[in-house]
Amino acid sequence: MSDFSGMEDLLQDFLQEAGDLLSDVDNKLCDLERSPDDRRLLNDIFRGFHTIKGGAGFLNAGELVRLCHLTENLFDKLRNGEKELTPALMDTIMAATQGVRQMFGEIAQGRQPAPAAAEVSADLQSALAAVAETGVQSQPAAPTAAKPAVPPAAAAAGAGEPAGPDWHALHAALSGQGAAAVPAVAGKTEAAAGSKPAGEVELSQMQPHFPPEGRRSSDRPGAAASAAPSGRRADERAAARETTIRVDTARLDQVLNLSGEIGLTKNRLTSLRADILAGRTDSETLQALDQAVSQLDLLVSDLQNSVMKTRMQPIGRLFQKYPRIARDLARQLGKDVELALVGEETEVDKTMIEDLADPLIHLIRNAVDHGVESPDERRAAGKQAKSVIRLEARQEGDHIVLMIADDGRGMSPERIRAKAVEKHIISEEEANTLDDRQSLNLIFLPGFSTMAKASAVSGRGVGMDVVKTNIQKLNGSIEIRSEFGKGSVFVISLPLTLAILPVLLVLLGDQPFALPLSLVREILPIDHERMQEVGGKETLVVRGEILPVIALARLLGWPQVRRPEFGVLMQTAERSFILAVDNFAGRDDAVIKALDDFRPRGVAGVTTLSNGQIVLILDMKELLCDLAANGDRDVRSPAPRALELLV
DSSP states (O other): OTTTOOHHHHHHHHHHHHHHHHHHHHHHHHHHHHOOHHOOOOOOOOHHHHHHHHHHHHTHHHHHHHHHHHHHHHHHHHTSSSSSHHHHHHHHHHHHHEEEEHHHHHHTTTTOOOOHHHHHHHHHHHHHHHTTTTTTOOOOOOOOOOOOOOHHHHHHHHHHSSSSSSSHHHHIIIIIHHHHHHHHHHHHHHHHHSSSSOOOOOOOOOOOSSTTTTTOOOOOOTTTOOOHHHHHHHHHHHHHTTTTTOOOOOHHHHHHHHHHHHHHHHHHHHHHHHHHHOOOOOHHHHHHHHHHHHHHHHHHHHHHHHHHHHEEETTTHTTTTHHHHHHHHHHHHHOOOEEEEOOOOEEEEEEHHHHHHHHHHHHHHHHHIISSOOOOOOOOOOTOOOOEEEEEEEEEETTTEEEEOSOHHHHHHHHHHHHHHHSSOOOOOHHTOOOHHHGGGGGGGGTTTOOSSSSSSSSSHHHHHHHHHHHHHOEEEEEEETTTTTTTEEEEESSSSSSSEEEEEETTTTTEEEEEEEEEEEEEEEGGOOEEETTTTTEEEEEEEEEEEHHHHHTTTTOOOOOOEEOOOOOOOEEEEEEEESSSEEEEEOOOBBSSSSOOEEEEEEEEESSOOOOEEEOOHHHHHHHHHTTTOOTSSOOOHHHHHHH
């Protein structure tokens, strides 16, 4: 049974708001470590812990309140200049924020959080006690059980003011107006600190003295309100939290207005239908019908775009957690690393953000562990001791591009090929046929690692395989650019949304196939008399550019029944080419249906046409990869297992 029965809505709001706030605090702590005298950062972090404490008070989460209160008091001393921020103190603060995050996890499972680690509380209390004047003997910190809360009346007598905090301020803090609530509450905190030993928390001053709406005054956390098992309830709550999304009210208003316009157009079409059924088929009626259908088409398109925008979220919410991860890992490895975030305002599909978390963590950890040298190595190479890893997001057309770039040692294609042969991932013959780009892509193969011995961080040959698999599940691609001695760049390209994809429908015989419209530059007729063979391959010259001509039947391994009459000039990140097809069936906005259980190579998904016919959406990059892997051999022959994975 849950310890928060009757407060489920408040609990979910708290977890979402406080989780985002804590990620922001982690990010600012990394900035504060580089600029310890930045008062703006000190104030922002103080307000963050203060707001989290206020929300925890409403949930009666006493241990979380205590931990946040201790940390808040410490930052109050730092921003007032009463204490200096040292590396040891920063480690204590980082441990406290990690303790807060662990408590969030316990609360999400419907349990009151356990007390913070004894050493964390002791370090915080010691830091606060060190600030006190020598005339007052501070009590030694000890990992004892939490003291019972002092009754409100006693607290009021000791403080000389009415019991309880400023609940208007706490409510403002919970509603996102924490900055305005800080002065009043901070004043009470300081006053209380003057009458008690440093670091001691008076819980009665931070928890409500009135029952939440819908609860009796006799209710207490942990009281059974449901007989459902706690584990199941916790899972249900977690699932509900993952499926929620924040939407700008302006976007919802736009959807509502478009829905109203569509309703009016529907009424107009209904009236015209009645007129036509009654025998009115004059030109005026047919023209009105045509106008209504055109208007409906525009409105549906606008509504579709507006609904898609409701799924879009700033990727900065995902990026916020990574500076802390990079900082902790760099400290563990004895490196000096700064993670620079660019393009945090870029909007990405909500479902995509969740699936990007693991790949980005793997790439950042790899950059810190493998890509970046130690400070001594960097100085010897003529570089600055501090390395900068850049995590960037931007929108290019209907795609989102993510870049993870470092200024480290880079990757050697020769070394990667040699390591792959050594581990028996590819043969010597296969290694000799690979160019530098294909050699770099070998790091995505399962089991590949350049490390002689696995560490607690990496070296097992799993991480990059996971990265590529997860990116492909999102219908995206990943590209590696590296220069030995100067650094590496990983470029991830993703569709703007996973729900709808503009496609060009082409025909091979009578069978339609869908091509992503983002890869299509133009459509042109194929003049077979102008085609020339270069290196045994057919080419066409288009505006001075020599382009290879690849038949769709050859890509798919189908027999060539007739000579293609049309070409689709396509451009990927690596190359431009002409795809020869028999004919076209038009353009469409495909609603993508993923193939979860069975996904053939070269197929990104399926869609359904207006007539009910199922059409395959082709993954051109995979098809071209298979063609390149097979070389001049029959494309219907199976490719080597290792080379199948090269992109």
